Amino acid sequence: MTVVRIPKGQLRKGMYVESVECPQFVFSKRRFILDLDEDLDAIAAAPAEFVLVNTARSKGAMGAASSGKANGNGDAPAQVDEVKRQKAAETLTRSTAAVKTGFTGFATGDIKDIQAFAPVSRDLIESMSEGPEIVLELTRLKTKDEGTFLHSLAVGALMASVGQALGYDEATVELLGIAGILHDFGKLLIPNMILNKRGSLSDVERQIIRNHPELGYQRLVTYPDMPGMVLDVCRHHHELLDGSGYPQGLSGAALSPFVRISTICDVYDALTSTRPYKKAWSGQQAINWMFEQGHCFDRRLLLRLGEVTDGAGRG
Ligand SMILES: [Fe+2]
Ligand SMILES: [Fe+2]
Structure with missing residues (x-):
């Protein structure tokens, strides 16, 4: 970091x-x-x-x-905040390096054990418990080189926090963190020249990017003992409750609570992130926007997300 x-x-x-x-x-x-x-x-x-x-x-x-x-x-x-910020920054530096190594290992097949990501998930959960606003502040700026990894960490941290707020047990919360870390794994399998292209995409390029959930799923499903939740989130995190999402256009009850959590955390991080070419929204703006999108997002879960991010990403 x-x-x-x-x-x-x-x-x-x-x-x-x-x-x-x-x-x-x-x-x-x-x-x-x-x-x-x-x-x-x-x-x-x-x-x-x-x-x-x-x-x-x-x-x-x-x-x-x-x-x-x-x-x-x-x-x-505020010296206390500064100490917390430094600690969280160190955790995120360590986590970013671990996720890079883990993603590369998963992509090459050198790492097949999902437990490789468990320490990162636990670190995120601890950092969020000490100060969610600091973790989210630190992951908001997405540099070109580390954007995907910081996004993965932010979504993992948010998913675990929403899971905690919902009262899931410790193992499920840890797995939600791992599922968040891995949700965009398929993007690593897409050529960088398409993924990082500035300007408009061709229809073919857009289709290739939209295929990242399926690409990630098809790779992860080949690993033994891959938890169903991780596969479900990886494959379906761009599906929307009203059926207007992708890749399968699933709707309503076909989308598990874990997928619904991943969708709102993914969109929240995208909207609240600062990038060189766009200004970030505040956390409240992001949640309000999702509330206003018809029946795309689970509103009960949006309330939980609002609770766990209260005070983060303002301004
Ligand atoms: Fe995605
Ligand atoms: Fe994502």
């Missing part, structure tokens, strides 16, 4: 700014080394509270950002 979200009062020259989180408009600059007074002044004047900073690209300034020292502007950072 190389991107951290810090209060703008903690900004220092030398930091690499990924984006400035303005609530109403897109800040004029993104992805730059902060070394001009005029940029510092512009950010100070902007209606933003937080800035996403890439620690890997910063010039040795992050020690000052994360040390919890006051900055001279009167913005004393």
Whole structure:
């Protein structure tokens, strides 16, 4: 994990700014080394509270950002939150690496045991219990290189949290986390030139991407002891209750509670994520939007998702 979200009062020259989180408009600059007074002044004047900073690209300034020292502007950072944020960031760095290794191993067939993902799921559950808003903040910025992995972690974390809120037992909650981590596994089997293509897709390319649930399922089903829930979520997470989803156009009772959880968590993360080319929605906006989509999403589960993400992704 190389991107951290810090209060703008903690900004220092030398930091690499990924984006400035303005609530109403897109800040004029993104992805730059902060070394001009005029940029510092512009950010100070902007209606933003937080800035996403890439620690890997910063010039040795992050020690000052994360040390919890006051900055001279009167913005004393909340040290407890900062410690939690650092801990969650470390967990996500570790988890991202583990998911990359696991996905590659699954794709090549070198890893066949679903338990390879259990420690990641447990870490996500623990991080969510300590501060869901921090985990979701940290996974919101999807860089091109790590976007798929951060999305997988976010969906796994959300699914496990919704499962906990519904009162599922510990083993089921852990498996929901694993199912979330693996839901887009099929995307790894699609050529990057199609998956990461900017601009419009051809009908053929769109069809190839829409085939990722089936591709993932067909690969995972060949592994012995693959839990039915993981297969179900992988294959059906783009199905919608009214039958307008894909790939099979299933509807209503044909969609298990686990699939319904995966669908809302998947859409929630997509809508609330910041990408270089789009502004993120707040968590509340995302949930409201899903509520308004006729009978596409399970509204009882949306209420649970709203509870477990309360306070996260605002702004
Ligand atoms: Fe997907
Ligand atoms: Fe997804």
